[in-house]
Amino acid sequence: MNHDYDVAIVGLGPVGSFAALLLEKRGLRVLAIDRDKEIYSLPRAVSISDQGLRMTQEVDIEDIYIRNSSEVGGAGFVDENLNFIGEAINLKGFTTPNGWAPMRFFHQPYTDKKIRKKIEGTSITTLLQHELLNVKNREKDVLFSIKNLEDSSEVEYSCKYLIGADGGSSTLRKLLKITQEDLDYNRDWVIVDAELTAPNRLDDKAIQVCDPERIGTFIPAHLPFRRWEFIIYEDEDKNDFQDDKKIQELVERWLNPEEYKIIRKAIYQFHSVLAHDFRQGNCFLIGDAAHQNPPFMGEGMMSGYRDAFNLSWKISYVLNNGFSDALLDSYQQERRPHAKFVVENSAGIGELMEAYAQAEDHNDVPQELIAKGYGSFVLPNLDEGLFFEGKAKESMAAGQLFPQIVVYKDGEIMERRDDLFGEGFTLISKNEITINEVYKDFLNKLNCTYLTLDNEMIISNPWAADFLELGDVFVIRPDKYIYGCSGNDVSLEQIIEDLKIRMQ
Ligand SMILES: Cc1cc2nc3c(=O)[nH]c(=O)nc-3n(C[C@H](O)[C@H](O)[C@H](O)COP(=O)(O)OP(=O)(O)OC[C@H]3O[C@@H](n4cnc5c(N)ncnc54)[C@H](O)[C@@H]3O)c2cc1C
DSSP states (O other): OOOEEEEEEEOOSHHHHHHHHHHHHTTOOEEEEESOSSOOOSSOOOEEEHHHHHHHHTTTOHHHHHTTEEEOOEEEEEOTTSOBSSOOEEOTTOOOTTSSOSEEEEOHHHHHHHHHHHHHTSSOEEEESEEEEEEEEOSSSEEEEEEETTTOOEEEEEEEEEEEOOOTTOHHHHHTTOOEEEOSOOEEEEEEEEEESSOOOSOSEEEEEOOSSOOEEEEOOSTTEEEEEEEEOTTSOGGGGGSHHHHHHHHTTTOOGGGEEEEEEEEEEEOOEEESOSEETTEEEOGGGTEEOOGGGSOHHHHHHHHHHHHHHHHHHHHTTOOOGGGGHHHHHHHHHHHHHHHHHHHHHHHHHHHHHHOSSGGGSOHHHHHHHHHTTSOOOOOBSSSGGGBOOGGGTTTSBOOOOEEEETTEEEEEOGGGGOSSOEEEESSOOOOOGGGHHHHHHTTOEEEEOOHHHHHHOHHHHHHHHTOSOEEEOTTSBEEEEOOSSSOHHHHHHHHHHHHO
């Protein structure tokens, strides 16, 4: 076996698997290792967002999620009698600019198995029951050793870039001595996945239960599954929550024990931590290895997917298209603040639940906590990084995702057309795009697609049309973030010159 790879990924959880597929699709030689033979069996991710689904389109796995998921009806905070505190947020029947419903609930054992199967059909070299032992960052590559857990043999490999997708207790993070910022939400929770054995009579809204006796969460997962999560207080014995009887008592206000069977349960300590560095030399951290948050926002795996999406095209532009390695510094610059928002606001939901539960009057809960808890429903744009002049700009929508172009029939989306953007950068406009000859070589090196939206597309894509009102030609990155747009103040030539400097 050749022991030299373009990219090696430690950890084939959902985030490492997604990264492996993205990098392989871009023609790179990928090695992926995991110490476990089977996929993780305990209850974890249950929701995928609109952006998550849009990203999965890139490697044709969106159907795996769609076939095995349901739209979320809504979300909100309720009191001990399960009455909404304030308004519930209605999520049903909406499509976002990403071309998908805001959130869907899926059953992870099914999706993870299908994605593992998809990996088996690619050129990715997979070594299961192998564990990362040592790593050495060198000037132009990484040398690392792994142990075969079946026969205890050890082998050395090298790769240009090593990605740690090895979860919350990341070995790579520890080997590199990367420390973490602790945002101070550390609580024990028990998670219960149940399968209904009787017709469903529960609502389709995800609720945060602000009960002074015990805060919790109910998730109307993809039928026939339902999920509950309950806090375990410090003076309680965690072992008591391993007992199904105890769980049945907690679930009693929703269902009688005859109406469901418990299929999986797990006790987790939820953390809110963030690695100080997402990159060290030629090594990168993605997913839970880089950031962990309590799951209340349903965005942990999504944050990891965003990491994989952000990093993979940049690595391929360095290794395939000959751009500078410095391009990869924008990974941490762009992703860390965004991941921090998710960590902070996920913890914010937990804090708001506690505040509502403890308040004599819900109106007494500080606005700041309410803003943080509800603020989590709207994700920020990217701020600093690979954008015109290095910073997001409202006036040219830089740092924002360009909407997905969709085709409707009878009010239903029939086609999602991110493929129109090609696999590299895209120049998009409603007018014909003319390019000065001097930039052609550079734009070819960017693998650029030129897209003029015709009238029909503009009329049926109001979100894209609104963006196009802001300027003339939009420069879109391969991850669909807007780099900048030309207009009255800035010419297309200035944008391309700026991009040239930042990419080389
Ligand atoms: C209760 C709960 C509910 C959640 N709900 C959601 C949700 O609805 N939506 C959402 O987006 N997120 C959710 N999350 C978060 C989500 O589950 C995680 O963010 C996600 O699983 C992280 O994926 P990962 O691939 O980074 O890490 P993991 O899934 O932890 O995978 C890491 C992999 O690395 C392997 N590994 C570890 N060390 C080594 C080593 N030394 N050598 C080789 N292999 C190694 C492990 O075997 C494992 O396969 C939830 C989390 C919890 C706990």
